[in-house]
Amino acid sequence: MNKLIKTLTMILLLGSLTLNAQVKVPVYLDDTKSIQERVEDALSRMTVEEKVGMIHAQSKFSSAGVPRLGIPEIWMSDGPHGIRPEVLWDEWSQAGWTNDSCFAFPALTCLAASWNKDMSLLYGKSIGEEARFRNKTVLLGPGVNIYRTPLNGRNFEYMGEDPYLSSKMVVPYIKGVQSNGVSTCVKHFALNNQEVDRDKVNVNVDDRALYEIYLPAFKAAVQEGGTWAIMGSYNLYKNEQCCHNQYLLNDILRKEWGFEGVVVSDWGGAHNTLQSITNGLDMEFGTWTPGMAWGKTNNYDNYFLAQPYLAMIKSSKVGTKELDQKVRRILRLEFLTNMNKNRPFGAMVSEDHIIAGRKIASEGIVLLQNKNNILPIDLSKTKKIAVIGENAVKMMTVGGGSSSLKAKYEVSLLDGLRKRAGAQTEIVFARGYVGDVSGTADGVTTGQNLKETRSADELIADAINVAKSADYVIFVGGLNKSEHQDSEGTDRLELGLPYNQDKLISELAKVNKNFVAVNISGNAVAMPWVNEVPAIVQAWFLGSEAGNAIAAVLVGDVNPSGKLPFTFPVKLEDNGAIAMGEYPGSKGQLTYNEGIFVGYRWNDKQNIKPLFSFGHGLSYTTFEYGKVTADKKEMTEADKMTFTVSVKNTGTREGSEVVQLYISDLKSTLPRPLKELKGFEKISLKADEEKAVSITVDKAALSFFDADKHSWVAESGEFEALIGASSADIRTKVGFILK
Numbered sequence: 001m002n003k004l005i006k007t008l009t010m011i012l013l014l015g016s017l018t019l020n021a022q023v024k025v026p027v028y029l030d031d032t033k034s035i036q037e038r039v040e041d042a043l044s045r046m047t048v049e050e051k052v053g054m055i056h057a058q059s060k061f062s063s064a065g066v067p068r069l070g071i072p073e074i075w076m077s078d079g080p081h082g083i084r085p086e087v088l089w090d091e092w093s094q095a096g097w098t099n100d101s102c103f104a105f106p107a108l109t110c111l112a113a114s115w116n117k118d119m120s121l122l123y124g125k126s127i128g129e130e131a132r133f134r135n136k137t138v139l140l141g142p143g144v145n146i147y148r149t150p151l152n153g154r155n156f157e158y159m160g161e162d163p164y165l166s167s168k169m170v171v172p173y174i175k176g177v178q179s180n181g182v183s184t185c186v187k188h189f190a191l192n193n194q195e196v197d198r199d200k201v202n203v204n205v206d207d208r209a210l211y212e213i214y215l216p217a218f219k220a221a222v223q224e225g226g227t228w229a230i231m232g233s234y235n236l237y238k239n240e241q242c243c244h245n246q247y248l249l250n251d252i253l254r255k256e257w258g259f260e261g262v263v264v265s266d267w268g269g270a271h272n273t274l275q276s277i278t279n280g281l282d283m284e285f286g287t288w289t290p291g292m293a294w295g296k297t298n299n300y301d302n303y304f305l306a307q308p309y310l311a312m313i314k315s316s317k318v319g320t321k322e323l324d325q326k327v328r329r330i331l332r333l334e335f336l337t338n339m340n341k342n343r344p345f346g347a348m349v350s351e352d353h354i355i356a357g358r359k360i361a362s363e364g365i366v367l368l369q370n371k372n373n374i375l376p377i378d379l380s381k382t383k384k385i386a387v388i389g390e391n392a393v394k395m396m397t398v399g400g401g402s403s404s405l406k407a408k409y410e411v412s413l414l415d416g417l418r419k420r421a422g423a424q425t426e427i428v429f430a431r432g433y434v435g436d437v438s439g440t441a442d443g444v445t446t447g448q449n450l451k452e453t454r455s456a457d458e459l460i461a462d463a464i465n466v467a468k469s470a471d472y473v474i475f476v477g478g479l480n481k482s483e484h485q486d487s488e489g490t491d492r493l494e495l496g497l498p499y500n501q502d503k504l505i506s507e508l509a510k511v512n513k514n515f516v517a518v519n520i521s522g523n524a525v526a527m528p529w530v531n532e533v534p535a536i537v538q539a540w541f542l543g544s545e546a547g548n549a550i551a552a553v554l555v556g557d558v559n560p561s562g563k564l565p566f567t568f569p570v571k572l573e574d575n576g577a578i579a580m581g582e583y584p585g586s587k588g589q590l591t592y593n594e595g596i597f598v599g600y601r602w603n604d605k606q607n608i609k610p611l612f613s614f615g616h617g618l619s620y621t622t623f624e625y626g627k628v629t630a631d632k633k634e635m636t637e638a639d640k641m642t643f644t645v646s647v648k649n650t651g652t653r654e655g656s657e658v659v660q661l662y663i664s665d666l667k668s669t670l671p672r673p674l675k676e677l678k679g680f681e682k683i684s685l686k687a688d689e690e691k692a693v694s695i696t697v698d699k700a701a702l703s704f705f706d707a708d709k710h711s712w713v714a715e716s717g718e719f720e721a722l723i724g725a726s727s728a729d730i731r732t733k734v735g736f737i738l739k
């Protein structure tokens with residue numbers, strides 16, 4: 001009996017202990033509770049000062065947590081091509097860590113050029129692992145500002161000119177990153193389509209172009225990708241800074257799209273306390289503080305969302321409703337990232353990342369031209385290759401602004417090709433031209449000595465000598481990451497290649513008919529020599545594995561399958577924005593007069609033949625398209641419609657093709673583009689293999705944005721589905737009716 005009483009007492013005691021223990025875990029730390037409950041509980045425990053502490057920067061890349069409650073700091077990092085090296089707490093100088101070298105992934109233009117959603121997921125997952133390993137809460141990227149003109153210095157960080165392509169490519173990137181418990185911060189919302197005057201220009205754009213061209217990728221990032229954060233842009237819209245913009249942030253992002261995440265200012269993008277409080281901004285970060293004034297040491301208290309906000313609360317000028325709302329969103333971010341016990345640990349420069357980087361790079365490389373099939377190079381028949389041009393040796397991961405990296409390694413094309421060619425083929429190098437010899441950005445130095453004493457003419461003469469005696473000449477030029485090229489903060493000054501490269505290319509092409517031009521850039525360039533050279537390869541900024549990836553394409557280990565994510569115009573005036581005289585604006589105002597006619601939409605409208613069209617890219621094999629069929633003749637608004645086409649590999653080797661679906665509205669009340677991309681599928685085919693490709697669309701693919709009604713409208717009538725290998729190479733079409 002005694003024993004029984006003892007046992008019962010023990011059970012009761014243990015039970016009450018467990019019960020007590022459960023009661024003692026605060027709700028916000030209890031991950032069996034919903035995020036919403038945890039957020040409300042944490043919020044209820046915080047002082048006003050602690051809340052204000054969370055909504056602005058405390059260092060160049062971090063904001064405060066609440067140490068008393070065990071809520072961690074938030075750490076951010078650029079983005080979007082690799083994890084940036086650490087800088088000092090309150091200065092832009094390097095912190096000098098020895099363990100912050102990253103894997104440099106290809107630039108987002110390359111990712112977009114792969115037209116492969118699986119590559120985007122792989123990219124996101126891999127870069128997210130690097131961010132996680134480095135303990136970052138938020139990755140500052142990806143960028144999806146539309147390619148409006150070829151002069152924008154930051155185009156290389158974005159996903160091209162087409163809203164559909166960028167929408168489809170941004171979503172898997174986000175999912176991949178966030179699967180690591182690291183948030184993406186999609187940027188720059190919105191209308192930041194040039195670097196000139198980026199912090200003071202007010203963009204005037206009609207609602208139709210806003211909704212049809214400039215917003216879809218952001219909307220997809222929010223609604224399909226589920227990004228946990230978004231970054232406001234530097235410029236103004238409706239004469240209000242985009243970082244605290246009633247219309248963009250409150251009306252569209254939050255009300256129309258239901259965004260629940262955190263809005264982060266671009267660095268120094270906030271300019272006003274009251275607007276920052278009321279117009280949707282959650283966290284203020286800065287390059288300088290407050291607003292536009294430089295501050296050397298801890299100026300963070302002066303941020304618009306710091307002491308000035310607190311003072312307004314203390315003097316009852318404003319209440320705390322908005323503050324609580326901001327903190328709620330930040331706490332939600334904390335629970336999804338730093339305070340998510342289940343998130344993985346990440347990895348840095350792992351073998352998997354190297355393989356991923358090389359794969360994405362080789363899938364994005366675009367074969368623009370290949371006359372007489374001079375590519376791929378058959379190494380067994382090639383004794384000597386002349387590699388000419390600075391970009392064959394120059395490290396490209398350093399420079400370009402905030403996306404500049406400290407890469408653990410970077411393989412140049414010269415090294416990549418030498419390694420691949422082995423002893424059997426001699427590779428000789430000539431500089432050809434001198435571009436940028438500096439090799440330093442934000443205190444990171446490539447360590448390369450690119451100093452040169454020869455004159456331009458001597459360099460050309462030396463290059464010609466080398467070119468004459470080789471079986472192949474591979475010219476590697478293009479742009480670099482210096483000012484006025486592919487770089488943040490400045491735009492390009494011309495469409496043409498810098499550093500006398502046009503002359504060099506023409507001279508070289510004269511002395512060797514096996515001439516390949518490899519263009520490294522994140523932008524279209526003019527090619528006045530296009531008819532003088534047989535082969536042209538568009539190779540982007542490809543990151544750590546650059547040289548290996550390009551070499552693999554040149555010698556045919558990889559069959560190229562990239563397609564251009566933007567139009568290459570013959571001349572600058574062939575671009576809509578430039579033709580309409582609306583770049584870069586004047587007196588602080590910039591009007592997008594070309595409206596919805598951006599990229600190929602403009603070429604189609606004006607009947608301008610591009611140098612290379614949107615969606616263009618060749619392969620070492622050939623593809624034949626059958627006749628497209630539709631699963632029905634008529635579609636109602638509630639329906640879906642499927643188009644099927646068979647594609648056959650008619651060449652002798654395996655290859656991949658991007659089958660593109662464009663929709664054309666034959667008659668409408670408002671002017672519409674001749675055609676618009678509304679579907680694509682990348683398929684791989686063995687020699688002789690044939691596959692049926694089906695692409696399904698719904699009403700959204702037929703709709704335009706009616707500004708008067710403020711809604712998407714699909715007008716009944718006749719449409720056409722066009723299937724092509726590029727926007728200028730439509731192979732088959734079928735008509736249908738929307739009832």
Ligand code: BGC
Pocket residue numbers: 078079140187266267287402
């Ligand atoms: C850029 C952002 C970047 C931020 C932090 C800004 O100047 O516009 O894209 O994420 O700096 O480096």
